[in-house]
Amino acid sequence: MSFKKETPLANAVFWAARKGNLALLQLLLNSGRVDADCRDRHDTTALMVASYSGHYNCVRELIMHGADINYQRKTGSTALFLASQQGHHDVVKLLFEFGASTEFHTKDGGTALTVASQYGHSKVVDTLLKTGANVHDRLNDGATPLFLAAQEGHVTVVRQLLSSGAKVNQAREDGTTPLWMAAQMGHSQVVKVLLLRGADRDADRQDGSTALFKAALKGHNDVIEELLKFSPSLGLLKNGSSALHAAVMGGNLQTVLLLLMADADPSLPNQDNQLPVDLTKSERILKALRPKCVNVESC
Structure with missing residues (x-):
C-alpha cells in the first residue's frame, strides 16, 4: 500500500494514520488545511490506512471529520475490506456503526467476507455475517468464502460459513470444490467437517x-x-x-x-x-x- 502524497501535510496525515499518532492526526485535521479524504495516486485514503493498521481512535477521528467510509481505491478495496483482511474486529464494528457496506467488490471479486474467511478471522466473519454479508459471495474465478477458508485450513470459519448457509459443494470455475482443495492442502479437520456436512466425496x-x-x-x-x-x-x-x-x-x-x-x-x-x-x-x-x-x- 502506497502512502506517498503530493503535499507535506497530506504526507503527515497518512503517516499519522499509519502509525496511530492520534494527537498529530487531530492537529492536522483541525487545522483546516488538509482534507480528511486526501488520497494517494492509488486512491488510498487515510481512513483506509488507519483501518488496515488497526488504529481504532484514528479511524474514529477521520470518520468524525467526514471521511468517506465506503470510498474504494483503484483496486476496489474499502476501509472495511482492509480492516477485515487484517482481522481488526473493533475497527470493523466501528465502521459498521457509521454505515460501512459489505456489498463492495474488489477488481478480482473480493469482498470483506471473502478476505476475512481467507485469513481465518472468525470474529470478523461472525460480525460480517450478522450485518448482512453474503455468504455466497464469489471471486471472479468462482471461489466462495467457504472455498477460501477450506483452502487455508480455517476450521472454525468453515463451520461458521456452513452454519450460515454456505453451499458445501459450490465449486470454483474449474470444478474444484472446497473438499478437493482441503484434501489437496492436507487439511484433514476441514475435510472431516465438510464430509459430515454433506460434501460429495467423489x-x-x-x-x-x-x-x-x-x-x-x-x-x-x-x-x-x-x-x-x-x-x-x-x-x-x-x-x-x-x-x-x-x-x-x-x-x-x-x-x-x-x-x-x-x-x-x-x-x-x-x-x-x-x-x-x-x-x-x-x-x-x-x-x-x-x-x-x-x-x-x-x-
Whole structure:
C-alpha cells in the first residue's frame, strides 16, 4: 500500500494514520488545511490506512471529520475490506456503526467476507455475517468464502460459513470444490467437517481428479483416513487413473498401504494399460503391491 502524497501535510496525515499518532492526526485535521479524504495516486485514503493498521481512535477521528467510509481505491478495496483482511474486529464494528457496506467488490471479486474467511478471522466473519454479508459471495474465478477458508485450513470459519448457509459443494470455475482443495492442502479437520456436512466425496474437477486421488498423490494420510470413512471411489476416475495409481506415483508407502487395506485393486490398469506396479521402482512399494498382483508379467 502506497502512502506517498503530493503535499507535506497530506504526507503527515497518512503517516499519522499509519502509525496511530492520534494527537498529530487531530492537529492536522483541525487545522483546516488538509482534507480528511486526501488520497494517494492509488486512491488510498487515510481512513483506509488507519483501518488496515488497526488504529481504532484514528479511524474514529477521520470518520468524525467526514471521511468517506465506503470510498474504494483503484483496486476496489474499502476501509472495511482492509480492516477485515487484517482481522481488526473493533475497527470493523466501528465502521459498521457509521454505515460501512459489505456489498463492495474488489477488481478480482473480493469482498470483506471473502478476505476475512481467507485469513481465518472468525470474529470478523461472525460480525460480517450478522450485518448482512453474503455468504455466497464469489471471486471472479468462482471461489466462495467457504472455498477460501477450506483452502487455508480455517476450521472454525468453515463451520461458521456452513452454519450460515454456505453451499458445501459450490465449486470454483474449474470444478474444484472446497473438499478437493482441503484434501489437496492436507487439511484433514476441514475435510472431516465438510464430509459430515454433506460434501460429495467423489466430486471431480475438470481434470477428472477427486479429493482422494489428490490426497493420495500428495501423501496426505490423515486426509485419506477421513475420506475412506465415506467410501469414496477406488476405481478408475475420469482422468483414467485410480487413487492407488496416484499413491504409487506419490511414492508414500503408508498411503499405498492405506488404500490396499481399503480394498483398492492393484490389478486394475489405468487408461494407458499400466498397473500400479508399473509406476514405481520402490522395492518397498512393489513388495506391498505384489502379493495381490494378478498380472504375472508385471509382477
